[in-house]
Amino acid sequence: MSISKALNKSLWVYHVNTGSCNGCDIEIVAAITPRYDPERFGIKLVGTPRHADVILVTGPVTNKMKDKLLRVYHQTPDPKLVMVIGACGVSGGPFYESYTLSGPVDDVVPVDVYVPGCPPRPESIIFGVVTALKKLEEIQKK
Amino acid sequence: MTEIFLKLIIGVVSMTALGIVGGFIIQGVDRKLAALMQARIGPLLRQPWWDFLKLMRKENVVPEHAVPWVYNAAPIMAFASVITIFLYLPFAGFNPLMEGYGDLILIMYLLAMPALAMVFGGFASGSPYATIGAQREMVTMIGYELPLGAIVISFAWKMAQSGLAHPFSLKTIAANPIWNLVGPFGIIGFILLLLAMIVVTPAELSKGPFDAPEAKSELAEGLLVEYSGRNLAMFYLALGAKMIAMLGLTVALFFPYTISQYFQVDTTVKIVIEVLFYIIKIFLVMFVSVTLMRVSMARFRITQIVEIYWKLGGTMTFLGLFLIMLDGKL
Numbered sequence: 188m189s190i191s192k193a194l195n196k197s198l199w200v201y202h203v204n205t206g207s208c209n210g211c212d213i214e215i216v217a218a219i220t221p222r223y224d225p226e227r228f229g230i231k232l233v234g235t236p237r238h239a240d241v242i243l244v245t246g247p248v249t250n251k252m253k254d255k256l257l258r259v260y261h262q263t264p265d266p267k268l269v270m271v272i273g274a275c276g277v278s279g280g281p282f283y284e285s286y287t288l289s290g291p292v293d294d295v296v297p298v299d300v301y302v303p304g305c306p307p308r309p310e311s312i313i314f315g316v317v318t319a320l321k322k323l324e325e326i327q328k329k
Numbered sequence: 330m331t332e333i334f335l336k337l338i339i340g341v342v343s344m345t346a347l348g349i350v351g352g353f354i355i356q357g358v359d360r361k362l363a364a365l366m367q368a369r370i371g372p373l374l375r376q377p378w379w380d381f382l383k384l385m386r387k388e389n390v391v392p393e394h395a396v397p398w399v400y401n402a403a404p405i406m407a408f409a410s411v412i413t414i415f416l417y418l419p420f421a422g423f424n425p426l427m428e429g430y431g432d433l434i435l436i437m438y439l440l441a442m443p444a445l446a447m448v449f450g451g452f453a454s455g456s457p458y459a460t461i462g463a464q465r466e467m468v469t470m471i472g473y474e475l476p477l478g479a480i481v482i483s484f485a486w487k488m489a490q491s492g493l494a495h496p497f498s499l500k501t502i503a504a505n506p507i508w509n510l511v512g513p514f515g516i517i518g519f520i521l522l523l524l525a526m527i528v529v530t531p532a533e534l535s536k537g538p539f540d541a542p543e544a545k546s547e548l549a550e551g552l553l554v555e556y557s558g559r560n561l562a563m564f565y566l567a568l569g570a571k572m573i574a575m576l577g578l579t580v581a582l583f584f585p586y587t588i589s590q591y592f593q594v595d596t597t598v599k600i601v602i603e604v605l606f607y608i609i610k611i612f613l614v615m616f617v618s619v620t621l622m623r624v625s626m627a628r629f630r631i632t633q634i635v636e637i638y639w640k641l642g643g644t645m646t647f648l649g650l651f652l653i654m655l656d657g658k659l
Contacts, residue, residue: 191382191383191386193379193380193382193383193386194383194386196376196379196383197376197379197380197382197383221367221368221369224364224369224370224371226360226364226369226371226372227369227370227371227372229372229373229376229379229380233545233550234545234548234549234550234554235458235549235550235553235554235555237390237554237555237556237557237561238550238553238556238557238561240383240387262390264387264388264389264390264557264558265387265388266387266388
């Protein structure tokens with residue numbers, strides 16, 4: 188699937204919580220406040236994976252949430268990006284090798300951008316989005 | 330006969346262009362103004378255009394449980410019915426393209442069509458969220474049709490009472506500004522009707538605070554939950570064009586004034602002045618009835634929406650109608 192230039196200018200984000208402690212979720216909400224205002228770049232939160240271009244995943248993927256995350260991933264129309272927010276999603280964090288985990292996020296779905304931190308600051312989340320945009324631009328150049 | 334076909338073809342093409350371009354501009358201005366009111370910088374004015382382009386290039390998913398032909402036809406039906414409204418609306422002091430073939434009643438029914446198309450699409454997408462959204466949309470429609478109907482009746486009654494031919498025709502209403510026809514009681518009555526129209530507009534356009542049918546946080550975008558790609562882009566086009574149609578109706582009913590007669594210039598310059606004046610009127614009405622409403626109020630529950638329209642809206646419009654009739658009889 189070809190990636191259009193318009194995708195860079197209007198990334199719609201769907202947020203899915205796969206067992207996070209809500210720390211990262213609060214930071215995501217902080218990142219969409221008027222202080223940071225990502226709507227300047229066309230970024231907005233949407234309520235359904237069908238409208239989304241970017242899936243934000245917070246939390247290590249618990250056994251119960253594995254199927255749901257896969258379903259959300261498959262429900263999102265192509266082309267799509269996956270961003271992991273927070274240390275739990277990146278590596279498992281404090282729940283590393285726990286018997287309730289189906290692994291960190293990249294064991295379940297392919298991940299494009301990692302944003303580490305516990306929780307990451309809104310600035311780092313925005314930096315992650317910029318990294319995602321750079322990645323898109325590189326793909327478009329090829 | 331051929332003349333009317335030619336007029337129809339040219340009209341449909343030009344009105345489609347106007348609907349698409351105007352819809353993008355008005356949505357962009359609305360989002361920018363809302364952002365400024367929330368102390369943000371806000372998106373670019375051409376942001377809706379980028380959104381549309383992106384959606385056109387995205388994958389178009391038809392869910393497993395959907396009824397494909399209704400699901401795919403609904404966005405086209407929504408957009409086509411909005412373009413049909415344009416053919417009957419007077420713009421910038423010009424007569425409507427299809428003048429003499431349709432009146433205010435037809436526009437009232439055509440305005441219900443895009444919402445109905447969204448209801449069909451919602452039911453056809455086979456998702457429980459979309460079904461709840463579709464039911465809420467129908468309840469909202471039942472709510473706001475009462476004040477809207479009362480507004481239309483009041484206008485037609487006043488026009489008929491003033492002894493004008495074709496009281497339901499928008500051409501008659503546009504040619505005789507309503508504020509010139511009535512006395513003090515009637516002016517109070519029509520101000521009440523104008524307030525009711527401002528309250529009806531957001532629900533008609535599924536904007537906040539009356540956007541319970543597509544409540545993002547409770548219903549996951551409600552009616553539009555399963556739509557993606559091309560179909561969603563069509564719905565965005567239809568919503569943008571419907572904004573122009575609804576605001577154009579408000580302007581045609583309440584503010585049909587023209588200013589070009591005060592300037593001593595050529596006809597072409599007069600047309601430019603008239604179009605600019607019309608755009609200013611549209612943006613002013615949009616700011617009050619869409620942007621201000623959705624920024625200043627949180628979303629109402631579906632029960633509250635019906636209560637507002639039937640109790641408050643109904644009382645306001647019937648009181649307005651009563652005052653207008655009193656004024657007419659005095």
